[in-house]
Amino acid sequence: ETGVTQSPTHLIKTRGQQVTLRCSSQSGHNTVSWYQQALGQGPQFIFQYYREEENGRGNFPPRFSGLQFPNYSSELNVNALELDDSALYLCASSASGLAGPRDTQYFGPGTRLTVL
Amino acid sequence: AQSVSQHNHHVILSEAASLELGCNYSYGGTVNLFWYVQYPGQHLQLLLKYFSGDPLVKGIKGFEAEFIKSKFSFNLRKPSVQWSDTAEYFCAVNPTGTASKLTFGTGTRLQVTL
Numbered sequence: 001e002t003g004v005t006q007s008p009t010h011l012i013k014t015r016g017q018q019v020t021l022r023c024s025s026q027s028g029h030n031t032v033s034w035y036q037q038a039l040g041q042g043p044q045f046i047f048q049y050y051r052e053e054e055n056g057r058g059n060f061p062p063r064f065s066g067l068q069f070p071n072y073s074s075e076l077n078v079n080a081l082e083l084d085d086s087a088l089y090l091c092a093s094s095a096s097g098l099a100g101p102r103d104t105q106y107f108g109p110g111t112r113l114t115v116l
Numbered sequence: 117a118q119s120v121s122q123h124n125h126h127v128i129l130s131e132a133a134s135l136e137l138g139c140n141y142s143y144g145g146t147v148n149l150f151w152y153v154q155y156p157g158q159h160l161q162l163l164l165k166y167f168s169g170d171p172l173v174k175g176i177k178g179f180e181a182e183f184i185k186s187k188f189s190f191n192l193r194k195p196s197v198q199w200s201d202t203a204e205y206f207c208a209v210n211p212t213g214t215a216s217k218l219t220f221g222t223g224t225r226l227q228v229t230l
Contacts, residue, residue: 004159033217033218035218035220040222040223041222041223042120042206042208042220042221042222042223043160043206043218043220044220045217045218045219048217056217058217090159090160092160104150104162104165105162105218106162107152107159107160107161108159109158109159110159
C-alpha cells in the first residue's frame, strides 16, 4: 500500500462522452503525475501537477486536462472520448516537484476506463 | 526525448533459477533509473532506484540492479526467484534535473513455475 488512492476503480463510457478521474496523494506529497497504461504497454506520462500548477506534459492532446486542489488531490478530465482512450489510468504522487531522490513516485491502483 | 527498451517480453523460469532482466535507455545526459513491479491485480510498486553513487543498487525482496553507464543499461537481477515473483517488471528513467516525468519500457512478464 502506498497511500495513493484513486476513484472510481472501473468506468465504462461511450465514445464522445467526458470522464473525470480522481486521485488522492500520499500524505506529505505535493506532486501528482498521471499516466496512461494501454493493454500490454508501459505507462505513458500524461502530465504532472506541482502545487496546483501544471509542471510538464507528455504527448497527449488538449482534451486531456487536469486539476490539482489545495489539499494536493487531483483530477484528470478527458473530453470527447475515443476508443483508443480505453486504458488503465494511473496516478502517482511524490514529495517534491523538484528533481532528486524525494521525487520518487508512488503509484495508486489505477482506474480502468473502457470506451465503447 | 529519452526512450527505454526492455528486450525480454516474456520470461519463464523455474523456482530457484537466477534472473536477469535487461533494460537499456537512450538519452544523451544523466538519468535517474527505476525498476517497478506490478503483481497480478496489484498496483505498481517501486523495487529499487538509482540516483547517484554506487552503481550496484539493492532493492526490496532480494532484487538488485547494476547501472552501467557505458552501456546505457540498468539490468535487474535476483539470484534465486520464487513463485511469488511472478509479475510484470517495468524499467523507467527520467533525466536528472527534471521532476519525475518517467519514461517506461514496455515491461517484461515474468512467470515462475514450481
